[in-house]
Amino acid sequence: xxxxxxxxxxxxxxxxxxxxxxxILQAAAHILERGGLETLTTNYVAEVAGVSIGTLYxxxxxxxxxxxxxxxxxxxxxxxxxxxxTLEMHNESFDVTLAKLLHxxxxxxxxxxxxxxxxxxxxxxxxxxxxxxVLNEQINQTIVAFLEHHQVxxxxxxxxxxxxxxxxxxxxxxLAGETDARALFERALKLAKGYLA
Amino acid sequence: xxxxxxxxxxxxxxxxxxxxxxxILQAAAHILERGGLETLTTNYVAEVAGVSIGTLYxxxxxxxxxxxxxxxxxxxxxxxxxxxxTLEMHNESFDVTLAKLLHxxxxxxxxxxxxxxxxxxxxxxxxxxxxxxVLNEQINQTIVAFLEHHQVxxxxxxxxxxxxxxxxxxxxxxLAGETDARALFERALKLAKGYLA
DNA sequence: GCAATATTCGAGCGAATACTCACATTTCTC
DNA sequence: GAGAAATGTGAGTATTCGCTCGAATATTGC
Numbered sequence: 001x002x003x004x005x006x007x008x009x010x011x012x013x014x015x016x017x018x019x020x021x022x023x024i025l026q027a028a029a030h031i032l033e034r035g036g037l038e039t040l041t042t043n044y045v046a047e048v049a050g051v052s053i054g055t056l057y058x059x060x061x062x063x064x065x066x067x068x069x070x071x072x073x074x075x076x077x078x079x080x081x082x083x084x085x086t087l088e089m090h091n092e093s094f095d096v097t098l099a100k101l102l103h104x105x106x107x108x109x110x111x112x113x114x115x116x117x118x119x120x121x122x123x124x125x126x127x128x129x130x131x132x133x134v135l136n137e138q139i140n141q142t143i144v145a146f147l148e149h150h151q152v153x154x155x156x157x158x159x160x161x162x163x164x165x166x167x168x169x170x171x172x173x174x175l176a177g178e179t180d181a182r183a184l185f186e187r188a189l190k191l192a193k194g195y196l197a
Numbered sequence: 198x199x200x201x202x203x204x205x206x207x208x209x210x211x212x213x214x215x216x217x218x219x220x221i222l223q224a225a226a227h228i229l230e231r232g233g234l235e236t237l238t239t240n241y242v243a244e245v246a247g248v249s250i251g252t253l254y255x256x257x258x259x260x261x262x263x264x265x266x267x268x269x270x271x272x273x274x275x276x277x278x279x280x281x282x283t284l285e286m287h288n289e290s291f292d293v294t295l296a297k298l299l300h301x302x303x304x305x306x307x308x309x310x311x312x313x314x315x316x317x318x319x320x321x322x323x324x325x326x327x328x329x330x331v332l333n334e335q336i337n338q339t340i341v342a343f344l345e346h347h348q349v350x351x352x353x354x355x356x357x358x359x360x361x362x363x364x365x366x367x368x369x370x371x372l373a374g375e376t377d378a379r380a381l382f383e384r385a386l387k388l389a390k391g392y393l394a
Numbered sequence: 395g396c397a398a399t400a401t402t403c404g405a406g407c408g409a410a411t412a413c414t415c416a417c418a419t420t421t422c423t424c
Numbered sequence: 425g426a427g428a429a430a431t432g433t434g435a436g437t438a439t440t441c442g443c444t445c446g447a448a449t450a451t452t453g454c
Contacts (some may be wrong), residue, residue, distance in 0.1 A: 207403085209400090210400075211400065211401070213400095213401075214401060215403085216400095217401080229409075243404095248402075248403090249403045249404055250403085250404065251401095251402065251403050251404065252401075252402055252403070255400095255401075255402080360402060374415090
C-alpha cells in the first residue's frame with residue numbers, strides 16, 4: 001500500500017488552465033454523485049471533464065489528490081457558513097444561532113447526498129493535507145464554542161455527537177430521496193434541541 | 198461496469214470446508230476493520246484466511262459476494278436482537294423498550310466502527326441479495342411498529358431519522374476511540390428521547 | 395480398500411487502471 | 425512577430441487485481 005502524493009502539483013495561472021482544473025473538480029464531484037467512489041477513475045474523470053489524462057496529471061499527482069481537494073473545498077465552504085452563523089451569537093438567543101447552524105448543515109449535505117457520503121468515507125482512509133485538518137479542527141471549534149457559550153456540559157463530546165448524528169440523519173434523508181430542506185431542517189432542530197435539553 | 202454475481206457458489210458440507218468459509222469471512226471482516234474497503238482484495242483475503250485463492254472462489258463467485266455475505270450476517274444478528282428487544286413491548290413502558298433497542302444498536306456497531314462504516318458504504322453501491330433486502334425491511338418494520346405502538350406521529354420518517362442519526366453517532370464515537378458502551382448508550386438515549394419528545 | 399466425491403491448491407491470464415513522456419499547440423512578453 | 429513559457433495531448437507502460445482451471449489431496453460411502 002504505497003502512500004499517494006496528495007498535494008497539488010502546480011497552480012494554474014492562465015485562465016484556460018484554471019478552467020481545466022475547475023472542470024476536473026466538477027467532473028469528479030459529478031461522478032461521485034452518480035456512481036460513488038468505485039466509479040471514480042482518473043481516465044474517466046478526464047473524459048467527463050473534457051480534458052486529456054495528461055492535463056489532469058499536470059495539476060493532480062494522484063487520484064487521491066483530487067478527492068482531497070474536493071474535500072478541502074467543501075470543508076472551507078462549510079466553515080465559512082458556520083462562522084457566519086455564529087458571528088452574532090453573543091447578541092442572539094441559543095435557538096436563533098442553533099437554527100442558523102443547522103440550516104448551514106442541511107444545505108451543505110442534502111442536495112448531493114451520494115457525494116457527501118462518498119467524501120465522508122474517503123476521509124476515513126485518505127491522508128488529509130494539513131490545510132484540511134486545520135479546517136476540520138476549526139469547524140469543530142466553532143461548534144464547541146457555541147455550545148460552551150450556552151453552558152452545555154461536556155461540549156467537546158456533545159459537539160462530536162451532534163455533528164456525527166446530524167451528518168447521518170441528513171445523508172439518510174438525502175439518500176432516501178428527500179429534497180424538502182425546510183422539513184428536514186425542522187426535524188434536525190428537534191434532534192439537536194432534544195439532545196441538548 | 199459489469200454486474201457482479203453475488204449469490205454464494207456452493208454450500209460447504211464437510212467440516213473443513215465450513216472452516217474455510219468461516220476463515221474467509223473472518224479474514225474479510227478483519228481486513229475491513231483494519232484498512233477499509235480499498236484494502237479488501239480477494240488475494241489478500243485468501244492469504245489472511247490461510248486458504249488459497251482457488252478455495253475462496255469455490256464458495257464466493259466475486260469479492261462482492263463476500264461483502265454481501267458479511268452484511269447479511271450482521272443484519273440477521275441485529276434483527277434478532279431488535280426483535281428480542283421489542284418482544285415484550287406490549288407489557289413494557291416506552292422507556293424500557295427503547296433502552297433495549299438502543300443497547301442492541303450500540304453493541305452492534307461500537308466495537309468495530311471501521312467495519313460498520315465500510316459495510317454501510319458498501320451497501321450503498323452493492324446490488325444486495327433478496328434475503329438482505331428482506332432483513333433490512335424487517336429491521337425497519339420493527340422500529341416503525343415500536344414507534345406506532347407508542348403513538349409517534351410519522352413513524353416511518355421518524356424511524357429513518359433515528360436509525361441514520363444513531364448510526365452516525367455511534368460510528369462517530371467509535372472512530373474517535375470511544376469504547377465505553379455504557380456512556381455512549383446514555384447519550385444515545387438522550388438523543389432518541391429528545392427527538393421523540 | 396477402493397472408487398466416488400468433495401475440497402484444496404496456486405501459477406498465470408486478461409482486463410482495468412494509475413500514471414508518464416515526448417511532442418504539439420496556445421498564450422504571454424517585449 | 426519571435427522567442428519563451430505555459431498548457432494540452434493521448435498512445436503507451438507498468439502494475440494491480442479479479443478470477444480460472446487443471447491437477448493434487450483429502451474425505452466419504454460401500
